[in-house]
Amino acid sequence: MGRTAPPEVVLIFRGTHQVMSAEKNLKRAGVPMRLIPVPRRLTSDCGLAIRISHPDRDLARKVLSRARIIPRSVHILLDQEEYEEVPF
Amino acid sequence: MAETVARALGRAGNPGRSGHALSIRSARDLFVARERLAELFGARDSSRFVFTGNATEALNQAIKGILRPGDHAVTTSVEHNSVMRPLRRMEEAGVTVTVVPAGPDGAVDAKAVAAAIRRRTRLVAVVHASNVTGAIQPARQILRAARKAGAYLLLDAAQTAGSVPLSLSDLPVDLLAAPGHKGLLGPQGTGFLYVREGVPVVPLIEGGTGSRSESDRQPDFFPDALESGTPNSVGIAGLGVSLAWLLRKGIGAVRRKERELLEELVEGMGRIGNVTVYGPRDPSRRASVISFLVDGMDPAEVGRRLEKEFGVLVRSGLHCSPDSHRTIGTFPEGTVRVSPGPFTTGKEIARFLAALRKIAASRR
Numbered sequence: 259m260g261r262t263a264p265p266e267v268v269l270i271f272r273g274t275h276q277v278m279s280a281e282k283n284l285k286r287a288g289v290p291m292r293l294i295p296v297p298r299r300l301t302s303d304c305g306l307a308i309r310i311s312h313p314d315r316d317l318a319r320k321v322l323s324r325a326r327i328i329p330r331s332v333h334i335l336l337d338q339e340e341y342e343e344v345p346f
Numbered sequence: 347m348a349e350t351v352a353r354a355l356g357r358a359g360n361p362g363r364s365g366h367a368l369s370i371r372s373a374r375d376l377f378v379a380r381e382r383l384a385e386l387f388g389a390r391d392s393s394r395f396v397f398t399g400n401a402t403e404a405l406n407q408a409i410k411g412i413l414r415p416g417d418h419a420v421t422t423s424v425e426h427n428s429v430m431r432p433l434r435r436m437e438e439a440g441v442t443v444t445v446v447p448a449g450p451d452g453a454v455d456a457k458a459v460a461a462a463i464r465r466r467t468r469l470v471a472v473v474h475a476s477n478v479t480g481a482i483q484p485a486r487q488i489l490r491a492a493r494k495a496g497a498y499l500l501l502d503a504a505q506t507a508g509s510v511p512l513s514l515s516d517l518p519v520d521l522l523a524a525p526g527h528k529g530l531l532g533p534q535g536t537g538f539l540y541v542r543e544g545v546p547v548v549p550l551i552e553g554g555t556g557s558r559s560e561s562d563r564q565p566d567f568f569p570d571a572l573e574s575g576t577p578n579s580v581g582i583a584g585l586g587v588s589l590a591w592l593l594r595k596g597i598g599a600v601r602r603k604e605r606e607l608l609e610e611l612v613e614g615m616g617r618i619g620n621v622t623v624y625g626p627r628d629p630s631r632r633a634s635v636i637s638f639l640v641d642g643m644d645p646a647e648v649g650r651r652l653e654k655e656f657g658v659l660v661r662s663g664l665h666c667s668p669d670s671h672r673t674i675g676t677f678p679e680g681t682v683r684v685s686p687g688p689f690t691t692g693k694e695i696a697r698f699l700a701a702l703r704k705i706a707a708s709r710r
Contacts, residue, residue: 273395273557273570274362278377288641305362305556309594 265326268313268341269308269322269329270300275307287321289314300333300341319346347584347591351533361579369551370669372579380569383538386593387522388513396539396572397582401504404523404539407572409471411431411547412447412521415440417468420459420497424448424476424482424670429502434473442466448673450478451626456487460494461683466556467497475505475633476518478670478681479625482510482633496631498545504528505633509604509688511597520545529634530602531688533593534583535578546676547572551653555656596662600688604634607686607695611636614699624681626629637665637674640706645682648705652682656701 271277272293277293284291289310296307311332322328333341354375359368361376372678376397384392392409398404409432419433423445433443444462448454458469488519492499498520506512508529514522524534541547543568552564553574557602565571585648592600608629615623620641627631640648663680664671671677686695 272566272567274373275377275569276567277371279393282377282381293365293370301560306365306599307372315613 265312266317266335267310267312267344268294268297268300268335269310269318270296270331270333271327272330272344273303276327277308279325280308280329281320283321283325284308284310285326287317289318289321291318297341299329299339300331306318347532350587351580351584351673354580358434358580359554360576363554369531371557372583375583375586376577377668379582379589380651381592382586382593383540386508386517386589386597387540388517389540391543391568393457393568394543396541396569398537398539399483399535400527400537401525401681402537404537405471405500405502406607407539407550408521408523408541408547409436409469409548411572412469412498412500412545413439413441414468416466417467418442418444418464419469419471420444420446420462420467421471422446422448422454422459422473423673424452424454424478424481425471425473425667426477426502426504426669427471427666428504429471430669432481435595437606441648445669448476448481448670452476452481452624452670452674453626453631454483454488456484456491459488460491463491463495463497464474465495467492467495469500471500471502473502473504474508475635476625476667476670477635478637478665478667479506479674479681480505480632480635480637481626481653482506482631485519486517491519494519505635508597509581509600511601514540516541518542521547526585526588529687530585531588533581536581536585539572541568541572549574551575579642595688596614603688604686604690605629607692608636609691610633610695611684611686611699615697615702617634618699618703620703620706620709624676634687635683635685637676637683639676639679639681640702643705643709645680648682652698652701655705656697658684658698658701 361373380392500521501519503524507524522540526532527534555570624637645662652658662682
C-alpha cells in the first residue's frame, strides 16, 4: 500500500528545556520543524513535542546527537489516530 | 528591562504546561535567559542553571540539598546570613560546621580554609566577594583544596555575578549562586543556582514541572529536578534582556568601569581625615562595594544625611552579615556601604565625595 505523503515524526523530550534546546539546534541546522502539544495518545504529559517530516529524520538525529539532546521517544504518525514508536 | 517585564506581564503563560502560544512564549523566555546565563558564565550546558527567586533561595537549595547528618562543612567568618543561617539550621540536623576567620580586611586565607577541611567535609561554602568589605576571596585556591579533599565548593556570587568576570570553564566550581537583581541588572524576584553535572543535590521544593506528569516522583533531570511550580517567567523575561546587555557590553568592561569608580572613591575618601574605609586597599582585590565610617558618627545618621541633604542612597548597618562586622571590628553598629554600578558616573562619585566631606566636617 503506497502513501500519498511522507509520514510525520513526533519527537518527545524529557522536559520543556530539552524541547527548546532541540528546537534551537534543529532550526540552526535548517531542519524544518514545528512545536506541537504532546499528542495525548503518546503520553499524559501536558508539554510540548517537536514534529518533523520523515525525510528529515536522519539529519535531525545527527543534529540532536551532536548536541547531546536525545528524545525520550520517537513516534511515526501512521494516520490521524495511530502512532508507531520507533528507535531514535 | 522594565518594558520587557511590563510586556511579559500582559502575556504571561505558564511555561511547559501547555502547547498554546502564550505558554510557548514563556517557555522560550526562560530558555533564552538560561542560554544567556550559560554564555555569560562560560558553561556548556544551560540546563544546569536553575532559576530561583533570589540568591538566598539558591544558597538554601545548595546547602540543604548537599549536606546530610554526619557531614562536615567549612565556611568563613565573612558570609552573609543567607549562607550562615542555613548552615546553622543544618548544625541542628547533625552537620558540623567550621567557620574560618578572615583577616581584618575581610579576605580569607586559602591555606586556612584548606587546613579546616577534614575527611568528612562534604561542602565548602564561600562568598566570592564580601558584601561588607568587597574583599574578593581566593576562589581558585579554595576550589583546588576542596577538590583535593573530595568536597564540593559552593560559591556565593551575590556581589560579583555580572560585575567581576567569572567563567565556569576556568573556575569549575560545583555550585554557584547569584541574584538576578544586583550585578546581573535584572528585576527583583529572580536568581539562579548553577549545579555542575554529577553533583548530587536533593530538591528543596518538589512539585509540578510540566514533565513526567504521569509520575508522582520528582524528575531527576535538569532544570526540572530543582524547578517546581509556576516560575517567575515575567521577571526572568526581564533578566534575559539585562543579560543580553551584559553580553554585548562584556563583564570585563563593566569591571574596568567599576574599578575606576572604586579607585576614585577610595582615594577621595582617604583624603577626608575622619573617614575610615574598610576592605582591601588594592582595588583589584575588591568587588564594587565599599564600607566606611565617619569617626564617632552613627552609620545610620550618615546614611540619613546622605539621602536627605544630598539625595545619595546608601545602605547602613550590619548588611545581614554580623560575623563580617565582628571580623573587621564594626559590630554592632555596622558601616555605611556605597556600591557604584555600571551606570554610575564620575560626576556622581564627585557629588558623593563632596557630600561626605561636608558630613564629616560637621563632626570635627
